[in-house]
Amino acid sequence: MKKNVITIAEGVLAGGIMGIIFLWVFYAFFGKFPSLYFYEETTLFLFILLGISLSFMLSYKKRSELDEEVIAKHKDDNKSKDDMISMTLHHIRTPLTGMMWSTKELTVETPADHPQKNRIEKLHDETVRVLGTVEKLLKTARENTGRSSYCFELYSSEKLERLISESISKMKPAAYAKDISVETETSPLSLKSAKIDSDKIITVVQTLFENAIHYTKSGGGIKIHMEEKGDNFFFHISDTGIGIPSDEQSRIFTQFYRSTNAKRVRSDGLGIGLYLAKSFVDAHGGTLSFVSTPHGTTFTVRISLVEPSQVGISPKAQETKAASI
Amino acid sequence: MENVQKVLIVEDDNFLGDLLIDHLKREGIKASVAKDAETALKMIHQEVPSLVLLDLLLPGMSGLELLEVLQNEDIVPGLCVVILSNLSQSEKIEQAINLGAKDFLVKSSFDLNEITEKVKENLGVQDRSAPLPPANADNNKT
Numbered sequence: 001m002k003k004n005v006i007t008i009a010e011g012v013l014a015g016g017i018m019g020i021i022f023l024w025v026f027y028a029f030f031g032k033f034p035s036l037y038f039y040e041e042t043t044l045f046l047f048i049l050l051g052i053s054l055s056f057m058l059s060y061k062k063r064s065e066l067d068e069e070v071i072a073k074h075k076d077d078n079k080s081k082d083d084m085i086s087m088t089l090h091h092i093r094t095p096l097t098g099m100m101w102s103t104k105e106l107t108v109e110t111p112a113d114h115p116q117k118n119r120i121e122k123l124h125d126e127t128v129r130v131l132g133t134v135e136k137l138l139k140t141a142r143e144n145t146g147r148s149s150y151c152f153e154l155y156s157s158e159k160l161e162r163l164i165s166e167s168i169s170k171m172k173p174a175a176y177a178k179d180i181s182v183e184t185e186t187s188p189l190s191l192k193s194a195k196i197d198s199d200k201i202i203t204v205v206q207t208l209f210e211n212a213i214h215y216t217k218s219g220g221g222i223k224i225h226m227e228e229k230g231d232n233f234f235f236h237i238s239d240t241g242i243g244i245p246s247d248e249q250s251r252i253f254t255q256f257y258r259s260t261n262a263k264r265v266r267s268d269g270l271g272i273g274l275y276l277a278k279s280f281v282d283a284h285g286g287t288l289s290f291v292s293t294p295h296g297t298t299f300t301v302r303i304s305l306v307e308p309s310q311v312g313i314s315p316k317a318q319e320t321k322a323a324s325i
Numbered sequence: 326m327e328n329v330q331k332v333l334i335v336e337d338d339n340f341l342g343d344l345l346i347d348h349l350k351r352e353g354i355k356a357s358v359a360k361d362a363e364t365a366l367k368m369i370h371q372e373v374p375s376l377v378l379l380d381l382l383l384p385g386m387s388g389l390e391l392l393e394v395l396q397n398e399d400i401v402p403g404l405c406v407v408i409l410s411n412l413s414q415s416e417k418i419e420q421a422i423n424l425g426a427k428d429f430l431v432k433s434s435f436d437l438n439e440i441t442e443k444v445k446e447n448l449g450v451q452d453r454s455a456p457l458p459p460a461n462a463d464n465n466k467t
Binding site: 090093094095096097098100101102104105108131135148149150151197199 | 411419436
C-alpha cells in the first residue's frame, strides 16, 4: 500500500537535510552563514529545527487531507452498498408481488371449510408482510442514496387535516382489534396552506400510528390532536405505551436503532420507521420531535404554513431527485 | 356479441405475465403478452389492442420510452395505456401521466382482481367512445 504520511525519523532526517541544503545555498550566494547573533553552530541547529518543524507541518496537512479522503471513500462505499441493496430488493420484490397475487387468489378461491384454508391465509398475510418490509427497506436505501423523489403540492390546512384523518380512519380497526381506544381532536384551522408530498406525509402518520399501536398495551389509548399555531401546522400523537428510555432517546431516529424495551415488545421490528419519518419531515422543512415518559410518548410533527398568496417553497423542499430502480 | 377488445400486457417477468394473462382470460378478456417494448410495438401494429397494460422497467427500451413513441406517432388513435409497475415514485407517475397514460397502478398495492377491475373500467370508458377524462394518479395505494 502506498505510504502517504511520514514517520518521525523520516521527518527529522528530511528536516535536517532541508536545513543543511538551505545553509549551503545561503553560503554559496553570500559567502557566509546567516547570522542570528549566535555562533554558526547554533544557527545551523536552528535551521535544522526549522526544517523539521516545516516537515511535520506539511505532514500534518497531508494527514488531514487523507482523513477527508477516507471519509469520502467511506461515503462512496456506503452509497455503493445502498445501490446494491436497492437492486437486490427490487429483484426480490417482483417474485414477491407474484406470490402475493397468487396467494390472494388462493385465499379467495379456497372454500371456507377446506382443511388448508387457514394455512393459505397465513401464507398470504406473511407474503404481504415480507413485501411491506422490502418496500420499507427500498425507501430507506433510496433515502440514503439521495434518490427519494418528492412531489410537493399545495394543501390547505383543512385538506391536510382531511388527508391525515382519512389515513388514521383506515388504521383505527387495528387499534380497536388490540382494545386500544383512539381519540381525535382538531382545533380550528385557518386558510393557510402547506407544501407537502401527500404520500410521504401519509407514511409519517402511518409509522407514528403503527408504533403507537405496537407499543401500547391492550386497554390503553391513543390521542391525536391537530392544530395550528402561528405559521405552523402541528400533528400530535400521544399514546399510553411503554415510552422510550431516557438514556436512549437521543438515538431513536438513528437508522436500524431500536430501544431495548421496544425489542422486548416486538422482536421483528427493523428500526427504520422513525428514521424514514424524520427524513421525510425534514425534507418538508418541518420537524419531528417527541416527549416520552415510562407512561407514554407524544410525537409531534410540525409543518410550516404559508399564506394562500405565497406559492414558493424552500430549496430543500423543491429538491426532486432521480428515481431509483 | 363477443367482446373483441384485446389487452396487450407488456411484462418481462414470466411469473407476473402468466398470472396476469390467466386472470384476464378467466374474466373473459382477450389478452397477449409482450416481454419487451420493441415486441410490444410490433404487436400494437399487428393486433391493434384496445388497452396496453405497461410495465416501466423493461429490457432495452423502457416503458416510458414506449409511451413516448405511442404518443408521438399516434399508432393506434385513442389507445388506452395503463401503467402497471412497481416504480411508485411521484415523478414517474407524473411523467407517465404527462405522456398520456390513463392510469398508474403500483403492482404491490393491487391484487389480480383489482387490476382486472381497473382494466375493465378503462375498457368501459373506451366502449362509450367518450373523450378521455383528465388522467389521475390516485391509484398508488399507500
